Amino acid sequence: MFNYHVLSQISATPSPAPLPSHEPAAPSDQNSSVFSVLSYGAVGDGVTDDTQAFKMAWDSACQADSATILVPKHYTFMIQSTIFTGPCKNQILFQIEGTLMPPDGPDSWPKIYNKRQWLVFYRINGMSMQGGGLIDGRGQKWWDLPCKPHKGINGTTAPGPCDSPVAIRFFWSSNLTVQGLKIKNSPQFHFRFDNCHDVQINSLYIKSPAGSPNTDGIHIENSNDVQIHNSVISNGDDCVSIGAGSYNIDIRNITCGPSHGISIGSLGMKNSRACVSNITVADSIIKHSDNGVRIKTWQGGFGSVSKVTFNNIHMDTVRNPIIIDQYYCNTKACLNQTSAVYINDIWYTNIKGTYDVRSPPMHLACSDAMPCTNLTMSDVELFPAQGERFLDPFCWNAYGDIKTLTVPPVFCLFEGFPESFPSNDVDKC
Numbered sequence: 001m002f003n004y005h006v007l008s009q010i011s012a013t014p015s016p017a018p019l020p021s022h023e024p025a026a027p028s029d030q031n032s033s034v035f036s037v038l039s040y041g042a043v044g045d046g047v048t049d050d051t052q053a054f055k056m057a058w059d060s061a062c063q064a065d066s067a068t069i070l071v072p073k074h075y076t077f078m079i080q081s082t083i084f085t086g087p088c089k090n091q092i093l094f095q096i097e098g099t100l101m102p103p104d105g106p107d108s109w110p111k112i113y114n115k116r117q118w119l120v121f122y123r124i125n126g127m128s129m130q131g132g133g134l135i136d137g138r139g140q141k142w143w144d145l146p147c148k149p150h151k152g153i154n155g156t157t158a159p160g161p162c163d164s165p166v167a168i169r170f171f172w173s174s175n176l177t178v179q180g181l182k183i184k185n186s187p188q189f190h191f192r193f194d195n196c197h198d199v200q201i202n203s204l205y206i207k208s209p210a211g212s213p214n215t216d217g218i219h220i221e222n223s224n225d226v227q228i229h230n231s232v233i234s235n236g237d238d239c240v241s242i243g244a245g246s247y248n249i250d251i252r253n254i255t256c257g258p259s260h261g262i263s264i265g266s267l268g269m270k271n272s273r274a275c276v277s278n279i280t281v282a283d284s285i286i287k288h289s290d291n292g293v294r295i296k297t298w299q300g301g302f303g304s305v306s307k308v309t310f311n312n313i314h315m316d317t318v319r320n321p322i323i324i325d326q327y328y329c330n331t332k333a334c335l336n337q338t339s340a341v342y343i344n345d346i347w348y349t350n351i352k353g354t355y356d357v358r359s360p361p362m363h364l365a366c367s368d369a370m371p372c373t374n375l376t377m378s379d380v381e382l383f384p385a386q387g388e389r390f391l392d393p394f395c396w397n398a399y400g401d402i403k404t405l406t407v408p409p410v411f412c413l414f415e416g417f418p419e420s421f422p423s424n425d426v427d428k429c
Helices: 051-063
Strands: 032-037 047-048 067-071 077-078 082-085 092-096 100-101 117-122 125-132 134-136 166-171 175-178 182-184 191-194 199-200 206-208 218-221 226-233 240-242 246-256 262-267 273-287 294-297 304-317 322-325 342-354 363-365 370-383 394-396 399-404
Touching: 032 051, 051 067, 051 082, 092 394, 117 191, 125 166, 191 304, 218 226, 218 246, 240 246, 246 262, 262 273, 262 304, 273 294, 294 342, 322 342
Parallel strands: 032 067, 047 077, 067 092, 077 100, 082 117, 092 125, 100 134, 117 166, 125 175, 134 182, 166 191, 175 199, 182 206, 191 218, 199 226, 206 226, 218 240, 226 246, 240 262, 246 273, 262 294, 273 304, 294 322, 304 342, 322 363, 342 370, 363 394, 370 399
Antiparallel strands: none
16 A cells, blocks of 8 residues: 655655756746756766756646656666655646666665655646656666565575565556656566556557566556557566456557566455456467466455456467466465455457467366356467467366357356356455
């Protein structure tokens, strides 16, 4: 949960910002529309701490009638963990043409600042973030912390601090546009949207190594009316992940991978309630990834996932092209529990391509106590990427309908609806 009182550099609420005395032409006039961070004292040499200049530029732009915050090209700006606060008087354009980066790793991160987030935009209504510049998260030293699962033998972890910052986070914000940006090597998630609505994400290029832990490209939580279009994402976790409380999410024309695919979840952790609905993933490519389109829930949760469409998706050497996992667990000590997030009304249409033969092309593992229902498949053709041996799909307590002959055939999917269904325990959200 977001804590507004975390120790982090926070921009002021809208009020006049002091002008830098050494700059002759600071764009502080209320009628001026461009607020360059250079005019507020930013150096842009990649070493000097330019945080205060960004805060001053933000505070001035936030109170102006028309505002573009300019991060000019040919400069590299190092910024500490910062919260840019609204609401603002106007709709701000945050134009990133240069390079932004945080301190280099946990040892360089000031102890008084929050290590869970880097740049946060809080209570902003109407903002566009765009440009031809680069956001470099400098994540390597965070990924190499001993606590990270990939550092230990067989996925074990070592004790010690493990917090790693999300690169860009929008919180309690609306009418947002994020487009045209390049972002790489985030310590954790690259973009995260919490409690946001009316968001347009377009033409992003997100890249981190395949082995970088928890580097989701775009994470959506408790948000609605979000469009994610025309982007290329390659990272060490989900290209896009959709968390609890999210609905009306449209994902199209994404090139994803290597990665962990496009995921709904994980949901229901620590016996929590999760509601997700009206999700579309369409016209996309997923390649060389651990998963394709995935729904993952913890045992013991409740709520529902419903009205989800996966349409026109090409799989290229994907280990689990179609997967529902209601037994998700990221340790070896998860106990069996009876309650589960109810999964219903999921469409898989025109899903074609190849799968990595280490796993079956379809894995539908539904809860013992709470079957998956209304799973519909049409024009699903998945061939082994190597060899000629087809693997049979796996199903457990999964009910639905096969509209056309699938490759390979999904004989394990139960037809119709389960005769006995724990309807009293279903929270349909």
